[in-house]
Amino acid sequence: MKKIKFAVLLVFLFTSFYNYSQQGSPGGKNKVKVTGKVFEKVSKQPLEYATISLTKPNDTKVVAGGITNPKGEFEVAVAPGTYDIKVEFISFKSTEIKQKSIQDDTNLGVVNLSEDAAQLNEVVVRAEKSTVEIKLDKKVYNVGQDMIVKGGSVSDVLDNVPSVSVDTEGNVSLRGSDNIRILIDGRPSQAINMAEALRQLPADAIEKVEVITNPSARYDAEGGSGIINIILKKGKNQGFNGTFIASTGLPETYGLSGNLNYKTEKLNYFTTAGYNYRTTEGAGQTNSEYLNPDGTTKSFLDEDRDTKRIRKGFNGRAGVEWTITPSTFWTNAINYQKNTGDDRDLINYYNYDAAHNFTGTTYRLNNADTGSENFEYTSNLIKNFNDKGHKLTADFSISRNTDDSNSTITASPNFNNTLNDQIQKQVLFQADYVLPLGKGGQFEAGYKGSFGDLNNEYYVTENGGAKDPNLSNTLEYKENINALYTQYGFKVNKFSYLFGLRWEDTDIHVNLLDNSDFNTKKYNNLFPSAFISYEISDQSNFSASYSKRLSRPRGRFMNPAVNYASNVNIFQGNPDLDPSLTDKYDIGYIKKWDKVTFNTSAYFEDTKDVFSFVRSPTGDEVNGVPVIKSQPINLGKEQKFGFEFTFNYTPYKWWKLNSNFNFFNVKTTGEHSYTDTKGNLIVQDLDNQANSWFARVNSKVTLPYKIDWQLTAMYNGEQKTAQGKNLGQFGMNTAFSKDVMKDKGTIAFNISDVFNSRKMRSYTYLDDVNSYSEFQFRKRQFNLSFTYRFNKPKSERDKNAQPRNDGGGEGGGDFPG
Structure with missing residues (x-):
């Protein structure tokens, strides 16, 4: 490990000093x-x-x-x-x-x-942003330039963003960690099921995505590995304009959406609405070898899984921005989502004896109806005191989200019924004040209050009878967070500094109402942050940063409801989870040439009470097969060291490349002790150290006849775990597009997972079972879309006519200098 750290540091420093020496002292003294x-x-x-x-x-x-x-x-x-x-x-x-x-x-x-009215009416591409813009403190992914996500969802968008990965189940990770915070327009997403919510929001509603790996004190402390900010589209052009997109695909998928905007000198009306029907086909398998106490083979069990999910959803957003005075702006918006779905999950079990002779088969069929409805009202007020950045912003939002699932699980001769009803309410208020001081100085301060209430009723019945008390519960989760922050940034010659401190007070109640189990967690923490930047030249910059981050367990992590899709491999949340705290250190370097932008960083994360999923034998058996439970626990300590490279390269006007490479080493320390259903004390040693890496390359080429071709390839490297290993995963997407109707329309065709290879594969080794499993949430998909624009340039540049701070909500000022 020391040799790896030394080599990485040596490469990083050599690159930095080499580029510095090549650049020299820019400009000279004259x-x-x-x-x-x-x-x-x-x-x-x-x-x-x-x-x-x-x-x-x-x-x-x-x-x-x-x-x-x-x-x-x-x-x-x-x-x-x-x-x-x-x-x-x-x-x-x-x-x-x-x-x-x-x-x-x-x-x-x-x-x-x-604004030039004549230019606004021309549908001419004068300049295009890169698909990926590399900045010192964040990476910005411009969705409009990406053909691969046409007709797709936000999950597809995030899967193309540098440093970000989306696994086969839709879970999002940043630099290999799912310990992140997802914001929408600068505000925390209030979705109950984040992975499902991201799959339901259409890609064409998104303008850009920001990736902030080491946020400052102005941001929520939550998200140990960083923040992903999804910024929705808002119209900017004067007059009436808009975009319509129709799409269809295989497996059966189709959608229709529109973005309309009407802007006058005082008012700007914007709206987005869309309907989509999506079919997702998946498959999986788990092959297990069960062992006797002496290590000899007891039996084998193979599970084959086939899934089909259908989702029908409406997504709508409407709002108005009012320019009250030349320095005062008030924006109000309503967001609404409604989705229904049908899930079919069939598992066939094949049993074998110790000699691997076939002994019989059973099956388990889960048919489920799902539905969700989300409503949110947001209000944003901005008062600019002058044109030098002195301003006050205030944000308010209120939301109500429901998520329901009813299923019938048939396993001859028995059947079970499950019900999972969730209602979540959230209120948020935030105020931010920015005051420039002197030349290059800036003071910021703010308050944020977030108040949420989740009620989750879950029960399981057998053969239409009464609720099973061991599998049923009603969860009440209340979370109240109050936060204050302040930070000061200033510039001295070529050095820029930003120092901040955030205080958060947390009051959480986790109550299991069926068995009167009430848990209260109250804590408050200080979260310092520090950023230093040195401007080597106009084209290169060096930075170092530190911040303390927090991760609170939420959603399925804390819900003790048992995922009953398989009766021998089950998942259950843990309502007794504690938050984890992370100290983050990051050293970054950025260099720009005429055709290349290069960014590299080395990072270190030290986390206490880290969350970890552990597979444990419960002591129960089903037809002689041991039941294995997967559950999150506070493992202990995790240390992560890595480095990352990102670059944009435009070798020719007709060819653009961007790529991202990340290598990291993770060391975890801890053990898991529990008592199984037979009263045995089980102690699992979960110490582990492993290397892993992932890479992504995106190429965009303009072919003859002005046909654009985009190709994206990504690979997640193999990673050892405390209980086995996760195998490497390769995927490739491609797309073609052609402008038609005098560039007012665009036809795009894309293929997701060209080689049908995006499968999550892993080995697990426990005392009494060894298993291999793989799961593919979505098989290869084909999609065809048509986009029509009116009174709108194809490449609408962000003119910042909206006086928001990259989505508002979490924003104060920017890094000084």
Whole structure:
């Protein structure tokens, strides 16, 4: 392990110093700085990615240039002289300053740009964002540029995001850890079943996804490995415009959705609505060898599993932004989702004796009806006190989510009925204040209150009889969190600093009403954060950061309801789980060339009371077959060290590449002690150390006849566990698209999992059973979609006409400098 750490650190430092030496001291001592800000004239909001170019009078050759940051600020180094200065942004009228004499450091002040109505009505691609934008503190994935997710869901979107993986069951992980926080428009998602909710939200409702691996104090402390922020589409263009998307696919899938926007000088109306019908076919198997106490073979059991899930859902969102005054903006929106579904899960059991002679077969069929309904109202108020970033924001949201499932499990000659009804209510309030101080300084402070209530009724009956008290329960989960934070950032020469402190007070009640088991967990914690950045040059930057993070167990982790799909391999939540605390350290380096953007980071995470899934024999048997239970526990300690590379490369105008590689080592320490149903004390040693890695490559090529071709390949490496190992997993997706109808329409065809290879495979070794299992949640899928746009450019750049902070909710200011 020490050798690996040393080698990784050596490679990282060599790369950093090599690039630094190649860059040299940019600009030299004889250059001066040209600074300023670029704002939208009407809303007085900063324009990110506006371009600034300096040319000699009567010469078209660009001498120097740059782009604006999220605050609309720019800084360009140039030799003293007289220049023509041009400021441009897509779909805006450019501004020129002719023959400006620049002899010393010069501040141009605020440059205001106006929308160009003529350009807005043209359907012309003048510039496109990269599918993946690499920034120092986060990665931004632009959904609109990705053909592979057309007609898909948010799960498909996340599965293409750098550093992010989605397993075959829809569970999301970041840098190999599922200990994350998922936000929607900067607010925590209130979905009861996160994996299912992400599969139901259509991809075309998403504008971009932000991945923040080491968040600052302004963000919730929850999410040990980081935050994923999903930003929904909001219209930006003046007038009436929109997009319609129709899709169909195999297995039987179809959908229809639309995004409409009407914007005037004072009001901006936006809405999204869609219906989808999805069929998901899956399969799996588990082959087990059961052992006698002396280690000899007792018997074999093979389980073959076939699944089919049908989901029908409506997704709608409507809202209005009101420009009350030129400096005050109020946005209100309503989100609504309703889904119904049918699940069919058939398991065939094949029994064999110790010599592997066939002895008989049984089956287990689970037919389930599912339904969910989610409603959320959000309100966001922004008051800008000046155009330098001094502002106050307030957010409020209230939501109600229901999730129901009723099933009949047939296993001749018996049958069981199960019911799982969940109702969750959530109220959130947040206020953030940002005050610029001096040159490059910024103070922030805020409050957030989150108050939730979940009621979950679950029961199992046998042959239509009474509830089984051992498998049935009513769970009441109440969570109240109050938080305060403050942080201060400033810049000294080429160094930028950001120091923050967050305090969170948590009050949780986990009550099992059927057996009067009441549990209260109260705790409060301080969460410091620190970020330091050094600007090596205009094109390269180095950073180091630290933060303390928290992970609270939720959802199925704490629900003691037994997953009864298989009666010999069961899952059960643990209501006695405690939160885990993580100390995160990250060192990052970013370098930009004309055609390449490269980002690398080394990270270390030290977690106490980490959650871990443990498989344990219960002591029970079904027809002579031992019952194995999988349950999350607070294992003990986990230390994770890794490094990551991400780069964008555009070798030609017609070819774009981006890739991501992550290697990590995980060391866990702990044991699990429990008493089985026969009264035996079982102690499981779960100490483990393992290496793993994953990689993703995305290629986008423009073929003849303006046909775009996209290919994405990903591989998750093998990883050893305390009770076995997870095998490697390879997958490939591809897509083709063609613009039609004078570029107002786009036809896209994509194939998900080209080789039908995305299967979760693992080996498990316990004292009395060895098993191999594999599961494929979704088999290969084909999808065809048609997109039609009116009064809207194909590549609508984010002009920040919405005065929100990348989705609002969690936002304060940005990293200083």
